[in-house]
Amino acid sequence: MSIFNISVLSLVFVLSCSSGDSDSNDVPTNLNVDISIIGSDTNNPNGNGSGTVVVSASANNAVRYAFRFGNGDQISSETGTTEHTFLQNGTNTYNIAVWAYSQSGAFINESYSVDVFKSDEAFATLVFSDEFEYEGSPDNQKWHHQIIPPNNGSWHNGELQHYTDREENSFVSDGSLKIKAIKEQYSYNGSTKEYTSARLNGKVAFTYGRVEVRAKLPSTAGTWPAIWTLGANVDETGNYFGDQYGSVGWPLCGEIDIMEQTGWNKNQTISHFHWGDLNTEEYMDTGGETAVAQASSEYHIYAMEWDSESIKTYVDDTLVFELPNSTNKPYNHEHYLILNIALGGNLGGDVPTNFTEDIFEIDYVRIYQ
Structure with missing residues (x-):
């Protein structure tokens, strides 16, 4: 019997993005975003059915971050890390938007598209x-x-x-x-x-x-x-x-x-x-x-x-x-x-x-x- 490795699959995006109107020296740069779909592996690339993702962001000159999942409200985070659980059953495509803000409020932002699996059938496999x-x-x-x-x-x-x-x-x-x-x-x-x-x-x-x-x-x-x-x-x-x-x-x-x-x-x-x-x-x-x-x-x-x-x-x-x-x-x-x-x-x-x-x-x- 083979050894199972049920692990988190990390989808890493590294990019530099547009900003709001501000002095260019104050705008955050080099936004790095890691989106981890909980329970994802080669056999279950969209997760284990929990519907949960963990998003971590970092950027130069950023003091706070914000996230939006689908059409939800913007969620603020000083650490740059947040967790979200999608509630719709099945495999669905969701938009995740991420902002990085400087002290003055200047920002860069980007959006990502991810497929996430959610199931109400607990612990079935x-x-x-x-x-x-x-x-x-x-x-x-x-x-x-x-x-x-x-x-x-x-x-x-x-x-x-x-x-x-x-x-x-x-x-x-x-x-x-x-x-x-x-x-x-x-x-x-x-x-x-x-x-x-x-x-x-x-x-x-x-x-x-x-x-x-x-x-x-x-x-x-x-x-x-x-x-x-x-x-x-x-x-x-x-x-x-x-x-x-x-x-x-x-x-x-x-x-x-x-x-x-x-x-x-x-x-x-x-x-x-x-x-x-x-x-x-x-x-x-x-x-x-x-x-x-x-x-x-x-x-x-x-x-x-x-x-x-x-x-x-x-x-x-x-x-x-x-x-x-x-x-x-x-x-x-x-x-x-x-x-x-x-x-x-x-x-x-x-x-x-x-x-x-x-x-x-x-x-x-x-x-x-």
Whole structure:
């Protein structure tokens, strides 16, 4: 199976335009406009059905910008970036007008024509799945074992394990994926740990969609299972395909914790968001929690629904938390999915001395757009 790359396609226009009546020395010059159709790729050049575009403009000697989408009102922006969602269903051609203004009000402007796809049918297309109807190691066309910690040191949050790519720690059998945490001395790159586990990065980069993971969680104290995403532009742990690294660090890449379970309360799960404000770089976080009965003995569906307006997380049909989305959050670009169990650390807590092993069992993983 091929690796999916669901990405934003940027249409870049570089030009110099006409101006209003003013001293020519005061007129902005070299208007550059980038129009990104969200979810656009070679198979879906007009977008993923959200109808959303992000427009960024820059010009010499400009102090503010304005945009008009179709026949709508002019929208002002000091930063030169704005987002707009078209509401008409189907693929339609729209006019986007852009102005760059100087301090005195002199301007240059240009118009662009773009085709954008909009659909009210939410999350109808399956873009990635693993039903685990095979035996042995996880499919390496769909999953990457991340075993190298940041800077070849230890993992974050005081975690106690080494991650491995061995079948002892992750394997598929009887229709499900098992990620197993084991108490054993294991050395990697000169460091010896008392526990091993596995961290699987999904080989799909996607912007917006619905993620579903049907899973049973470990029951033993000290275990910290998680279903989460990172921005695909992260450089610190960004080898999600094994050979790719991004350009920004955490938290500017954005993190979505669809599900985490602490090591000391196995009757509830947490959903949390960590990000850096794209304008101020200030660290932000928020989230919620919900009770989950029989989380270890019964399957539950842990899900996320993500678009340009909000990110919602669920356990089965129960809403856990909703985060409003916006252009100053790093949740309008590609993310990738991660499944893992950590031992100890911030949310694992103390590992009992009699711990031997425990399993995070996943029935299926599905991503829709």
